[in-house]
Amino acid sequence: MKVALIVTAVVVLALLIFGGSLVSTRNELVMEKESIAKQWADVDTVLQRRADLIPNLVNTVKGYAKHEEGVFTAIANARAQMAGARTPQDKIQANSQLEGALGRLLVVVENYPLLRANEQFNRLMDELAGTENRINVERRKYNDVVMRYNADLQLFPKNIAAGMFGFQREDAYFKADAGARTVPPVQF
Numbered sequence: 001m002k003v004a005l006i007v008t009a010v011v012v013l014a015l016l017i018f019g020g021s022l023v024s025t026r027n028e029l030v031m032e033k034e035s036i037a038k039q040w041a042d043v044d045t046v047l048q049r050r051a052d053l054i055p056n057l058v059n060t061v062k063g064y065a066k067h068e069e070g071v072f073t074a075i076a077n078a079r080a081q082m083a084g085a086r087t088p089q090d091k092i093q094a095n096s097q098l099e100g101a102l103g104r105l106l107v108v109v110e111n112y113p114l115l116r117a118n119e120q121f122n123r124l125m126d127e128l129a130g131t132e133n134r135i136n137v138e139r140r141k142y143n144d145v146v147m148r149y150n151a152d153l154q155l156f157p158k159n160i161a162a163g164m165f166g167f168q169r170e171d172a173y174f175k176a177d178a179g180a181r182t183v184p185p186v187q188f
Helices: 002-064 069-084 088-110 113-117 119-154 158-165
Strands: none
Touching: 002 069, 002 088, 002 119, 002 158, 069 088, 119 158
């Protein structure tokens, strides 16, 4: 009788420890998933800030470069696609197109020395540069949070809890564009 009682107590204690560990692991994964959502919101905020600055920048440049309509159309289309994107993956892709359009705008600006001397244009460019820096910081933080979550989904014993509770891998990472590895030419 005593042996059965001891065995039962040990089994119950083991189940309580395992159950507590399982609940704790689930809660950690929930917090990590929420951290991804929060960090994405931070990325989304700075992307929106950039999208709000672009019309001011474009209108300033338009005054000097009336015949560069193709660049302005590309920016407007990329900005519209960014506004219409719903998932992080869609927004990451739209963001890449917007960056390409902004790069073409900067090439146009190089052709207009008076524009570069304009104080309002310089302020807008400073704001845009600051925003780009914020975007890079938030992207890095987002990728770090996603990486930590994805790693935890694969580590033992969290992988058991992740499978039991239906946690899925998050694959929406910011990645460098293929052309980003090419060094831009510098001319004086």
